[in-house]
Amino acid sequence: MPHDDTTIKLNSNVLEEKLIQPSTLENIDRALFEYVDNEFDISCDTNKGFKKVPVVWLSAERAFQIKNNKELRDDKGILILPIIAVERTSLSNNLSNKGIFQAHIPPGLDEKGGSISIGRIVNQDKTSNFANADAYRLRKQVNHPRKNEKVVYQNISIPLPVHVEMMYRITLRCEYQQQMNQMVTPFITRTGAINHFLLKRNEHKYEAFIEDSFTPTTNAANLATNEKMYQADINIKVLGYIIGEDKNQEQPKIVFRETAVEAKMPRERVMTADSPEHIDKRGFYRE
Numbered sequence: 001m002p003h004d005d006t007t008i009k010l011n012s013n014v015l016e017e018k019l020i021q022p023s024t025l026e027n028i029d030r031a032l033f034e035y036v037d038n039e040f041d042i043s044c045d046t047n048k049g050f051k052k053v054p055v056v057w058l059s060a061e062r063a064f065q066i067k068n069n070k071e072l073r074d075d076k077g078i079l080i081l082p083i084i085a086v087e088r089t090s091l092s093n094n095l096s097n098k099g100i101f102q103a104h105i106p107p108g109l110d111e112k113g114g115s116i117s118i119g120r121i122v123n124q125d126k127t128s129n130f131a132n133a134d135a136y137r138l139r140k141q142v143n144h145p146r147k148n149e150k151v152v153y154q155n156i157s158i159p160l161p162v163h164v165e166m167m168y169r170i171t172l173r174c175e176y177q178q179q180m181n182q183m184v185t186p187f188i189t190r191t192g193a194i195n196h197f198l199l200k201r202n203e204h205k206y207e208a209f210i211e212d213s214f215t216p217t218t219n220a221a222n223l224a225t226n227e228k229m230y231q232a233d234i235n236i237k238v239l240g241y242i243i244g245e246d247k248n249q250e251q252p253k254i255v256f257r258e259t260a261v262e263a264k265m266p267r268e269r270v271m272t273a274d275s276p277e278h279i280d281k282r283g284f285y286r287e
Contacts, residue, residue, distance in 0.1 A: 021203075022158070022243040022244045022246070022253045023161065023202075023204045023240070023241055023242055024242060024243075024244075024246045025091070025166075025242065025246075026246075027201055027204060028164075028166060028199070028201075028206055028238060028240040029057075030201055031199035031200065031201035031204070031206055032086065032168055032199055032206075032208065032238060033055065033057055033086050035197070035199050035208075036084065036086055036170060042084065042182075042183050042186055044082055044174070044178075044179040044182040045178060045179065045182065046082070046179070053083065053183060055083075055084045055086060056084070056085050057085075057086055057087075058085040058086060058087035079173075081174050081175050081179075081229070082172070082173060082174035082175070082179050082183065083173050084170065084171070084183070085170070085171040085173070086168060086169075086170055086171075087168065087171065088166060088167070088168050089167045089168065090167040091164060091165075091166050091167075092164065093162065093163075093165075094163070094165050097163050097165060097239065098163060099163045099241060101160060101161065104160070105160050107159065107160070107251075108255070108257075112252055112257070113251040113252070113255060114157035114158060114251075114252075114254075114255030115157065115159055116157055116160060117155055117157045118156050118157065120153050120154065120155050121153065121154050121156070122151060122152070122153060122154075123152040123258060126152040126258070127148065127151050127152045130148065130150035131146075131148040131150065134146075134148070149261075150261040150262060151261065152258055152261055153258070154256050154259075155256070155257045155258075155259065156254060156256060157254075157255045157257070158243055158244070158253065159243055159244045159249075159253070161241040161243050162242050162243075163239065163240070163241045164239075164240050164241065164242060165237065165238070165239060165240075166237070166238045166240055167235060167237055167238075168236045168237075168238065169235055170187070170233070170234040170235075170236060171231065171232075171233055171234075172184060172230075172231065172232045173229060173230070174229070174230050175227075175228060175229060176230070177230060179230070180216070180230040180232060184214065184216075184232055184234075187210060187214075187234050191210065195210040195211075195212065196208070196209055197210075199238065204241075206238055206239060206240040207238070207239040208237065209237045209238075209239075210234065210236055211234070211235035211236065211237065214234055215232065215233040216230070216231070216232045217231045217232070218231070
């Protein structure tokens with residue numbers, strides 16, 4: 001069964017290990033949204049003072065926004081400006097962008113799958129069982145201090161990450177030119193002399209690039225009865241990766257396999273039910 005929790009108990013004698021969640025499209029969306037909302041943390045002057053500009057995800061339904069964030073709209077259901085909207089505009093699986101895994105690594109041949117090894121731990125229970133069995137066989141006692149060559153490891157693997165290129169549009173809306181200047185400036189200067197920053201969420205990291213051209217629009221020149229509005233669109237390109245098929249994946253998202261510590265070949269006489277030619281005094285046949 002797939003593991004949906006971030007905490008997985010490896011065995012009874014090992015403390016619970018913290019494992020990262022698989023990277024999904026939603027994780028990338030939330031990483032960018034939280035970065036704009038928390039890291040940029042844009043504020044501007046309003047008629048109520050210097051206030052933080054609310055950030056919304058544009059794909060949410062209007063009915064949900066009205067019920068979930070009532071402070072975003074007035075009594076007539078009109079958005080209260082200024083506001084920042086985040087929207088994903090495109091998604092592409094560019095095969096030329098493969099990250100560090102240039103070659104295709106097929107999953108395991110069993111029902112578990114898993115392509116990339118991410119860790120290895122010692123299975124304390126089974127390792128101690130082998131050590132006690134050898135100690136009892138040699139010295140007729142368990143827990144005898146000796147070097148144990150039979151160490152059982154648990155290898156941890158995950159599906160092969162698939163890299164994707166995602167485009168987002170950050171829309172800034174306000175009523176005054178001064179507010180637009182205050183909102184746009186952090187997107188220009190925060191990254192310094194480069195346009196690159198890192199997104200982080202659930203122990204995953206994604207690269208993001210701010211496009212160098214903004215698209216400001218305004219209806220200030222229109223003297224009609226329409227409400228005056230300033231708007232600027234900022235495009236951000238995110239290089240992300242997806243691990244697994246999310247909820248549609250039947251195989252485990254995190255695969256555990258144990259290593260073999262010894263190989264035993266059954267005697268051919270036993271397999272074919274032949275009578276042994278040489279038997280010791282105990283009546284035991286051994287080659």
